[in-house]
Amino acid sequence: MDMEARVNSQHPEALRLWLRLLTCSQLIEKKVRSQLRLQFETTLPRFDLMAQLEREPQGIKMNELSKRMMVTGGNITAITDQLVAEGLVERVEDANDRRAWHIQLTARGRRSFKSMAKQHETWIVDSFNGLSVQEIKSLHQLLGKVKSHQIKNLNMELL
Numbered sequence: 001m002d003m004e005a006r007v008n009s010q011h012p013e014a015l016r017l018w019l020r021l022l023t024c025s026q027l028i029e030k031k032v033r034s035q036l037r038l039q040f041e042t043t044l045p046r047f048d049l050m051a052q053l054e055r056e057p058q059g060i061k062m063n064e065l066s067k068r069m070m071v072t073g074g075n076i077t078a079i080t081d082q083l084v085a086e087g088l089v090e091r092v093e094d095a096n097d098r099r100a101w102h103i104q105l106t107a108r109g110r111r112s113f114k115s116m117a118k119q120h121e122t123w124i125v126d127s128f129n130g131l132s133v134q135e136i137k138s139l140h141q142l143l144g145k146v147k148s149h150q151i152k153n154l155n156m157e158l159l
Helices: 012-040 044-054 062-069 073-085 107-127 133-158
Strands: 089-094 097-105
Touching (some): 012 107, 044 107, 073 089
């Protein structure tokens, strides 16, 4: 019996679903973290930062990276410093604000990220091999409804 099935509650199905989602997410993330470390000697936060930079070829400010990745500026600075030292990213002065810097991938960083992203996609696809294409589409649609409901509730709380 799965851990998720042991829940005692008035709403056992919703709680079991939550625990199942959490477990699946953690298992997939553990696999990705492990493979990034083994195959590329890197971490998931470094991969995530490079993914953000790959989407912004002209570069992005540190504070924007911090917001997108939902981590502190100190975390972004530490990861950026490591990647700069390895020649994977570079800091470029902001022409409009001398106090600000844009962070962008170097040519080497783009090549490195491309290789990692290709493998990352394979790991994610493999994680869902137990589902048919239709089941994946259905699950995506259902989770989209959950996401929309959560965003709506969050927006109502902020009012």
